[in-house]
Amino acid sequence: MKILHYALGFPPERTGGLVKYSLDLMNEQISQGHEVVMVFPGRVNFLKREPYFKFGKRQNIPYAELVNSLPLPLIGNIKNPKDFMKHTDSKIFINLLESEKPDVIHIHTLMGLYGEFLEEAKKHNIKIVFTTHDYFGISPHPKMYLAGHDFVDDKKYDIWNNIRPYGSKTIKLRINQLSIYPSLRALVKKLKKSSALMNDLPEQTGWSTESDFDFQELKKYYLSMLKCVDIVHFNSSVSKKVYEQFLPHMTWKTATISISSNNIERSGKVLLSNKKIDSIAYIGPYTEEKGFFEFLKFVKVFESENPNISFFVMGDNSSVDIEKVTDLGRYNQGSFKKYINKIDLVILPSQWHETFGLIATEVLSTGTKVIVSNKMGASDIVPNWLQFDDMCNINFEYIENKETIINIISPGEHFEKISKLYVSLSS
CATH class of the missing domain: 3.40.50.2000 (Glycogen Phosphorylase B;)
Known part of the structure; x- marks a missing residue:
């Protein structure tokens, strides 16, 4: 053809x-x-x-x-x-x-x-x-x-x-x-x-x-x-x-x-295991429509009640100088694999009706849990309990203790x- x-x-x-x-x-x-x-x-x-x-x-x-x-x-x-x-x-x-x-x-x-x-x-x-x-x-x-x-x-x-x-x-x-x-x-x-x-x-x-x-x-x-x-x-x-x-x-x-995406780590059945959440990350451009500032607001509130949790942001060249937030900056496929090993949970709080959001698939393929805004198209492949309409309503204890197997479609499929x-x- x-x-x-x-x-x-x-x-x-x-x-x-x-x-x-x-x-x-x-x-x-x-x-x-x-x-x-x-x-x-x-x-x-x-x-x-x-x-x-x-x-x-x-x-x-x-x-x-x-x-x-x-x-x-x-x-x-x-x-x-x-x-x-x-x-x-x-x-x-x-x-x-x-x-x-x-x-x-x-x-x-x-x-x-x-x-x-x-x-x-x-x-x-x-x-x-x-x-x-x-x-x-x-x-x-x-x-x-x-x-x-x-x-x-x-x-x-x-x-x-x-x-x-x-x-x-x-x-x-x-x-x-x-x-x-x-x-x-x-x-x-x-x-x-x-x-x-x-x-x-x-x-x-x-x-x-x-x-x-x-x-x-x-x-x-x-x-x-x-x-x-x-x-x-x-x-x-x-x-x-x-x-x-x-x-x-x-x-x-x-x-x-x-x-x-050819960047996915594993396809087929991937285990999301029950695991204590000690680190939370935002991945994506540091922009309003992607929900970056909503994530920073969340950190400000959540950190005061959970001082032992580490917070990361990655995906942009812009510098972030905020206490308790580690800025990992732009990444390539190699550094992504290194960084994701430090992270227990990723939050993608997109504010626009994002047509998909491949990063959600890429994170899930590593066995790392990712919570997405229900405005994101990636919600089609993310279990309901990992979706939210308001970050204030996220039940982190439930997410910690929940274990499930999800199916990641391969690029070839x-x-x-x-x-x-x-x-x-x-x-």
């Missing part, structure tokens, strides 16, 4: 769960004998205005880099929506599709993608799969979360009418696409290490009900792209619920399949399910 993926690209230019998952999937498909090509939004060429493809091979994956893609809101929000729905000549996409002749196109994001690409794929009768890694497309913000406010639960205010004041100028977003950007980013981080401070800012409450015409047009633009999709792979029941809440009239085929998804498109 010939599979054409559209994803964000390769590390170090692109990072995060979407990037890791898409590359793992492509490499697995290549190892199984499929032909794979990745299209990704690449660099900006200010000397040539129109988009074009640059071909090559990287990390064993053949690619077609879309130079001069539409802007990527990776480091900020959208401020000028007209820049994100510009049209281009379909010929470059016609040439790509007719030369590559893919059996299926797997879309991992709409960022940077011209609508003409999907329109031409439909005209060529190529089936399209879309994986819901985030909410970009039904929201101008991938997490649908802004200034402490979750717009998924908000029936009154539309995030499309409220994001403009939080937007970044397009030129600032374009800098992220420059070939020298990863080097600049690394240099800045080396010279200036930021500090993660306790978030004491009040939640924004002055939201607007007035329609923002340009953003509503952008909303329609992405909807027209999503209408080209044949089947949606929801990576959790959480993402399925959110997409169907905001797009109730779509006639897609759908499949809900929890995702996996997951990727086999995705292959069956492709085959189902022809039936």
Whole structure:
């Protein structure tokens, strides 16, 4: 089978769960004998205005880099929506599709993608799969979360009418696409290490009900792209619920399949044993939407009643200087294994409706217990007694004494399910 993926690209230019998952999937498909090509939004060429493809091979994956893609809101929000729905000549996409002749196109994001690409794929009768890694497309913000406010639960205010004041100028977003950007980013981080401070800012409450015409047009633009999709792979029941809440009239085929990772320690049956909790950790970016500041508030209260427990945070370069909290910083797969041996319990208090959260699977695969917010898609694979809606309601004594066996799906099993998804498109 010939599979054409559209994803964000390769590390170090692109990072995060979407990037890791898409590359793992492509490499697995290549190892199984499929032909794979990745299209990704690449660099900006200010000397040539129109988009074009640059071909090559990287990390064993053949690619077609879309130079001069539409802007990527990776480091900020959208401020000028007209820049994100510009049209281009379909010929470059016609040439790509007719030369590559893919059996299926797997879309991992709409960022940077011209609508003409999907329109031409439909005209060529190529089936399209879309994986819901985030909410970009039904929201101008991938997490649908802004200034402490979750717009998924908000029936009154539309995030499309409220994001403009939080937007970044397009030129600032374009800098992220420059070939020298990863080097600049690394240099800045080396010279200036930021500090993660306790978030004491009040939640924004002055939201607007007035329609923002340009953003509503952008909303329609992405909807027209999503209408080209044949089947949606929801990576959790959480993402399925959110997409169907905001797009109730779509006639897609759908499949809900929890995702996996090549970083998992063990698959199959894994024992979560009864064990005294002497150490608790938060893992992830030190950001509000991930629940980092909620974790610090929890530590402040819980530590006063349990002074012998150790607390850790890990997953970010920002420094944390808080008494009783050990900051382990960024980690790789090797250091993760070393750190997780120090930890009895991980808490993931995500504040947004996180579509999955692979770190939960990775922690569980080591036999370490992890408690997740029931807003997280990972709640599909985490037992009910390890989920919470409010950290104040967590029964730590019960969790200490509880023992169970859970089943961790292997990457191979997951990727086999995705292959069956492709085959189902022809039936």
